[in-house]
């Protein structure tokens with residue numbers, strides 16, 4: 601595991617002046633333009649898709665991410681229409697953009713403090729981008745096996761990257777990427793320099809989905825949703841959306857998807873079955889989950905390839921995993937289903953390549 605070497609051995613990002621993470625208040629216009637000279641800037645308006653900051657593109661019930669119906673070629677059961685909720689078009693590329701915004705809005709930095717967070721990549725990328733937009737330095741600790749594309753994206757954003765020997769969704773609170781961050785936050789050697797939003801334990805992770813993803817789905821389906829499918833990772837999505845949907849209609853069936861093995865290649869997903877209770881993310885509320893189903897890597901990647909070829913929709917492998925389970929239910933089921941597509945294919949092209957090479961064998 602790579603450990604921070606020396607407190608003075610910090611890249612340029614460390615030297616950024618400390619800031620509060622809270623969004624800065626709107627600047628007031630100090631002087632009016634001279635007569636006849638209108639300001640050349642545009643008026644921000646979501647209807648024309650003109651925005652003042654990249655963070656304003658993070659979805660909300662009034663500006664939701666798309667729901668796209670699968671074609672008959674992919675899903676031949678007309679009694680079980682499946683809609684994918686596509687999160688890959690979010691400004692930083694995944695469902696985690698929603699969470700990162702809530703986490704940063706809820707984190708206060710004191711003078712001289714900066715951010716650090718463990719992540720399988722997507723939360724890290726969203727946090728790093730938002731931190732940059734707010735002028736705050738950030739360190740991200742990832743499991744070393746996360747795709748190179750994610751590590752490069754984090755470096756592109758200027759985040760200080762730590763790699764840990766860990767499961768693909770950081771698992772142990774005191775080891776691996778989470779342990780590294782814990783030590784940076786708690787060890788006297790760092791003098792209280794780091795603050796971590798800690799997406800595994802922070803209720804704001806759940807809140808982000810309870811306030812946005814869940815209401816979006818309810819509104820987009822006009823309350824007709826019967827089945828909801830999502831993966832277990834930090835468990836923010838399934839808990840927040842599941843809770844919202846159950847409150848609206850307790851008969852909506854919430855299905856959680858996990859990897860079939862603890863060792864897997866589905867970044868962001870976690871096997872919760874058989875996991876000692878102290879390793880299960882504290883934010884998981886099992887009372888909203890009706891069923892847990894497992895998927896192996898091969899089925900997940902093959903489903904991603906099938907979706908790309910049948911419907912032209914490019915999703916990450918965790919979407920393939922979640923969708924495989926939806927098809928199992930669709931083969932005997934009835935009702936309208938929504939499947940979360942946490943991100944798109946582009947950060948996983950090298951992982952998909954391995955499955956394309958196997959074709960025809």
Ligand SMILES: Cc1ncc(COP(=O)(O)O)c(C=O)c1O
Pocket residue numbers: 694696720722723831832833834835836837838867868869916918919942943
């Ligand atoms: C690609 C991907 N799929 C699924 C998940 C699981 O979502 P959650 O962390 O809300 O449980 C994540 C989480 O990082 C993810 O990045």
